[in-house]
Amino acid sequence: MKKEKHKSVFKGYGKALTVGLKETKDAGAYIPPFHVICGLFLSKLGILVDTVVIKNTPYLFNRYDSVIFSIFSCDHLLHSYGFKGLLTSLKNLDKNLGYIINNKKLKDKLNIFIFSDHGNSVLKGKFEIQKVLKENGYHLTRYLNEKKDVALVSNLLNYAFLYTKDNPENILKIFSKYHQIGVVAYKNKKDNSVIISNINGRAKIFKDNEKICYKTENGDPLEYKNYFKEENFTDIRLTKDEWIEKTLDSRFPYAVVRLYEVFENKNCGDIAISFDNGYCPNFSFTFNGRLKFTSKWPTFLYNHGGLERDQILSFLIANGEHIKSKKLKFAKLEDLYSIFKNYFEDIR
Incomplete structure (x- = not known):
């Protein structure tokens, strides 16, 4: 059976950079005592990478048309450390986003999408x-x-x-x-x-x-x-x-x-x-x-x-100069792809 080649939603929209620690694939991160040793190290490393990448975004935009950035896995943090661990990461993200929003060079270019693919209990x-x-x-x-x-x-x-x-x-x-x-x-x-x-x-x-x-x-x-x-x-x-x-x-x-x-x-x-x-x-x-x-x-x-x-409902919020105001009562997860595609078609 021939493997179908994955086509990125970003294909055709200039030079794009994908960066960030998505999540650890190390199963040891969930096994005591390794979940403490590996997990804490990787979580802190993830936050460090987040900060370095976000604060260098102005320079990245000099070379790339789009920057697709994945923060360290919220999923991993909730699994291993609960809401307290997740809040630490989100506070760091909020702080770094504030840095970008206040940057005059980026303010007019910035369009933010924040969404989750599932809930948790x-x-x-x-x-x-x-x-x-x-x-x-x-x-x-x-x-x-x-x-x-x-x-x-x-x-x-x-x-x-x-x-x-x-x-x-x-x-x-x-x-x-x-x-x-x-x-x-x-x-x-x-x-x-x-x-x-x-x-x-x-x-x-x-x-x-x-x-x-x-x-x-x-x-x-x-x-x-x-x-x-x-x-x-x-x-x-x-x-x-x-x-x-x-x-x-x-x-x-x-x-x-x-x-x-x-x-x-x-x-x-x-x-x-x-x-x-x-x-x-x-x-x-x-x-x-x-x-x-x-x-x-x-x-x-x-x-x-x-x-x-609690486990399946998620959310999508977006804000930016090129994002048209719209409120959906509901959408399926697979609808996100068409939502993103329509957005990129509008600004292309």
């Missing part, structure tokens, strides 16, 4: 997904040979995928009774629907032409009842944008669309698990096709990746 503890599977007779493995074999895919964020030869309904019933589980789901290949469940009930998600439907079978797993007082709540059919607008303030915004679309990916697991706010899976190590050990480390202070509001 405080992590309360780990959910021992491996232990639950073993207690119910399943074998954690890398290769699926037997009916009770399960392959677990997790990156320690607030979600996980399971692959199995067993009927996924059996596993859904096991996990739906735990309060640490936000939503557990699988695709029913017979009618191309997605079955979801948790302690609040069970529902079916399916597509009807251009609309995605949420049909409750028992209770209300996504807790949408109060947001659909005028509609036939047991069978709701809406477009993607309508789902955003109607569920934006709910516990699970846009979850119907996200759950349906995740199973459109051919590499998606047989079962998808979104953990409740505050929980994520334990780390596990599999060798030679069998689970060898689990560990509560690495761990985070804050986490994301689940379907709940």
Whole structure:
């Protein structure tokens, strides 16, 4: 399969420079005591690089038409040091931006975009997904040979995928009774629907032409009842944008669309698990096709990746001479690319 070449949104807009420490790729930054040694060093180095680059921006603009600068990863700081660590970095950024804004040479050139690609929630503890599977007779493995074999895919964020030869309904019933589980789901290949469940009930998600439907079978797993007082709540059919607008303030915004679309990916697991706010899976190590050990480390202070509001809502604010005033009620993350593209088209 030929790898598609990535095309930058900045291509065709003169000479551009991309600079900055995006984030550490060192897993040791999250493992005690290395998360203290590596993390503190890298965080301070990141702030130093931020300051040096920002204060030299006037000279960079003498050589480049655009400067694309990534500050040190806010994501890493929240994971490792919580809000206190994040505030330290943001205060430094605010101070440095003030330096640029007050610079007469840059003031008329400056257009600022600040956005986040996801939210975060405080992590309360780990959910021992491996232990639950073993207690119910399943074998954690890398290769699926037997009916009770399960392959677990997790990156320690607030979600996980399971692959199995067993009927996924059996596993859904096991996990739906735990309060640490936000939503557990699988695709029913017979009618191309997605079955979801948790302690609040069970529902079916399916597509009807251009609309995605949420049909409750028992209770209300996504807790949408109060947001659909005028509609036939047991069978709701809406477009993607309508789902955003109607569920934006709910516990699970846009979850119907996200759950349906995740199973459109051919590499998606047989079962998808979104953990409740505050929980994520334990780390596990599999060798030679069998689970060898689990560990509560690495761990985070804050986490994301689940379907709940705190973890998925983000923001975009922009200001500058060439930026037209506009207020959007909502936008999907993928809309950012068209927003940026339109902006650059206007000033080209």
